[in-house]
Amino acid sequence: MKTTALFICLILTGNLLAQNKLILKTDSTGIKINKEIYGHFSEHLGTCIYEGIYVGENSDIPNINGYRTDVVEALKALKIPVLRWPGGCFADTYHWKDGIGPKEDRPSIVNVFWGGVTEDNSFGTHEFLDFCELIGTEPYLSINVGSGTVEEAIDWVEYVTSSNESPMTELRKKNGREDPWDVKFWGIGNENWGCGGDLRAEYYADMFRNFSSYIRGNGFQKVICGPSADDLAWTENILEVIKDKLNLAQGLSMHYYTLPTSNWEGSKGSSIDFDEDMWFATIRNTMYVEDYIKSHLAIMDKYDPAGDIKLIVDEWGTWYDKLEGTKEGFLQQQNTLRDALVAGINLNIFNNHADRISMANIAQIVNVLQSVIMTRGAQMVKTPTYYVFQMYNVHQDAELIPIELKSENYDYNGEHIPAITASASHKNGMTNITITNSNPNQALPVDLLLGKPYKNVRGKIINAKAITDYNDFGKDEKVVMTDYSIGKVKNGELHVTMPAHSVVLIQLED
Numbered sequence: 001m002k003t004t005a006l007f008i009c010l011i012l013t014g015n016l017l018a019q020n021k022l023i024l025k026t027d028s029t030g031i032k033i034n035k036e037i038y039g040h041f042s043e044h045l046g047t048c049i050y051e052g053i054y055v056g057e058n059s060d061i062p063n064i065n066g067y068r069t070d071v072v073e074a075l076k077a078l079k080i081p082v083l084r085w086p087g088g089c090f091a092d093t094y095h096w097k098d099g100i101g102p103k104e105d106r107p108s109i110v111n112v113f114w115g116g117v118t119e120d121n122s123f124g125t126h127e128f129l130d131f132c133e134l135i136g137t138e139p140y141l142s143i144n145v146g147s148g149t150v151e152e153a154i155d156w157v158e159y160v161t162s163s164n165e166s167p168m169t170e171l172r173k174k175n176g177r178e179d180p181w182d183v184k185f186w187g188i189g190n191e192n193w194g195c196g197g198d199l200r201a202e203y204y205a206d207m208f209r210n211f212s213s214y215i216r217g218n219g220f221q222k223v224i225c226g227p228s229a230d231d232l233a234w235t236e237n238i239l240e241v242i243k244d245k246l247n248l249a250q251g252l253s254m255h256y257y258t259l260p261t262s263n264w265e266g267s268k269g270s271s272i273d274f275d276e277d278m279w280f281a282t283i284r285n286t287m288y289v290e291d292y293i294k295s296h297l298a299i300m301d302k303y304d305p306a307g308d309i310k311l312i313v314d315e316w317g318t319w320y321d322k323l324e325g326t327k328e329g330f331l332q333q334q335n336t337l338r339d340a341l342v343a344g345i346n347l348n349i350f351n352n353h354a355d356r357i358s359m360a361n362i363a364q365i366v367n368v369l370q371s372v373i374m375t376r377g378a379q380m381v382k383t384p385t386y387y388v389f390q391m392y393n394v395h396q397d398a399e400l401i402p403i404e405l406k407s408e409n410y411d412y413n414g415e416h417i418p419a420i421t422a423s424a425s426h427k428n429g430m431t432n433i434t435i436t437n438s439n440p441n442q443a444l445p446v447d448l449l450l451g452k453p454y455k456n457v458r459g460k461i462i463n464a465k466a467i468t469d470y471n472d473f474g475k476d477e478k479v480v481m482t483d484y485s486i487g488k489v490k491n492g493e494l495h496v497t498m499p500a501h502s503v504v505l506i507q508l509e510d
Helices: 002-018 069-078 089-093 125-135 150-161 167-174 201-214 232-248 276-303 337-352 384-395
Strands: 021-024 039-041 082-085 138-143 185-188 221-224 251-258 310-318 357-363 373-376 379-382 403-406 409-412 415-418 420-427 430-437 444-449 456-463 480-483 493-498 502-509
Touching: 021 420, 021 430, 039 310, 069 125, 069 373, 069 379, 069 384, 082 125, 082 185, 082 357, 125 138, 125 150, 138 150, 150 167, 150 201, 185 201, 201 232, 221 232, 232 251, 232 276, 251 276, 251 357, 276 310, 276 337, 276 409, 276 415, 310 337, 337 357, 337 384, 337 420, 337 430, 337 456, 337 502, 384 420, 384 430, 384 456, 384 480, 384 502, 403 420, 430 444, 430 493, 493 502
Parallel strands: 021 444, 039 082, 039 357, 082 138, 138 185, 185 221, 221 251, 251 310, 310 357
Antiparallel strands: 021 403, 373 379, 409 415, 420 430, 430 502, 444 493, 456 480, 456 502
16 A cells, blocks of 8 residues: 555656656757847837936936946946837837937927927937947837838938948038948838838838838848737738838838736736736736747748748837836836746747747837836846846857757646746857746746756856845845756756746756
8 A cells, every 4th residue: 555655656756847848959950049139129218218328428427428337337248239229109200310410409309109208319320329339239220111201211321321422421420420330220110000100001011112122231131010919911911012022121020018918008007016817917928929929920931931031029028007106108117027037938939939030129228118227317227137138148149959848837717828938059068048937836847858968057047035026226136146056967867946936047068
């Protein structure tokens, strides 16, 4: 009887350990995880640009030519690969010539989309591109299609990138920049199905053909304004119209925001005051992005079987109700441990589709939506999402290692989602595996079948005591990245315990 009970116990224990299994398929794939998948997005929205990035040279806040020193140093440490600007909805109201020349001569406009505040255009083309050089990132410019003209777009490209003698290059030199900037990423409009002009897909597609045919330069990557979330018809109709001119485009954008309530009109949920119900809904809604990616890629494969046009997820992240006491239209929210899990899950998904996803841009970089940095006056904090990007930057330009993942479910109120997500890559003699555990209540064992021995193993973890913990001004950080003891590889296997609500990096030295 005792023997039978022991046998049953061993079976149950073995099944428990086998519930979560990650198998590395270590044969070379030649698929690179483009560093641009770890891109960011900055818009003239709330305090993202002014106060967040730029305070002006006369500010009492320490700065480098007007750029906040603390933000510059934090972003350099994060190894930001690409930064999108000036929007967003703002981009299709932005006329670039308003933002060049002496600042006292620049006209002001009203930011009609974001709070109705006055935009003085003191942060324009020079300021943005110089900032990109300062932090060592590639710029990604969004061209105004909604209220702009082809001529305006041609002039901007000439002004920014040309070394020829022309009125635009002479104007650039007059404004203090002798050499052109190296800008290769150009978005042709933004959300033109909505705030970018409320256009029909077929009409926008013709405008894309028109604009794109004039945006010429060696190595340019031109991005089609693609769909929001599951709008498959937009993707289908766009590609149908340009199917004879696919060479005009190198990318098609997609936007997807995680809303816990899935409700754009009413409450989207609080960024700090939530229970497990909203935790589960947030994680579940985040995971939908993979289904949308697969659906849009299937349409893209039909028109572009060679895969020359890449998918670019150039707006993603969480979107909650604004923080109490903040301005309407500034989209300021906090960033908790929940957002760290959202970031890790998204990035794992993007990594695993690196054969077709060439770029992604989290919204937004400072003070808005799921930002990596928050500022208040002279103070700055790094959010939980910052630490996820810091942890995951080992994947930038690494070779993707395909994985086979078996995950137990995280069950809640009759619904279930995978508890574990993961991705893996190899670079410079190091195999890097990132894993998330979305279960807020339970640590989970994971068996890793590595396929070969490794010399050394080390780990990092992002976690906190409570799922609502966040990093706040003037207080000790509650959500940080720390070392995590991983055990040893035995016979090509590694057994890891993933604490509840955690993000973990495992590094294996060849």
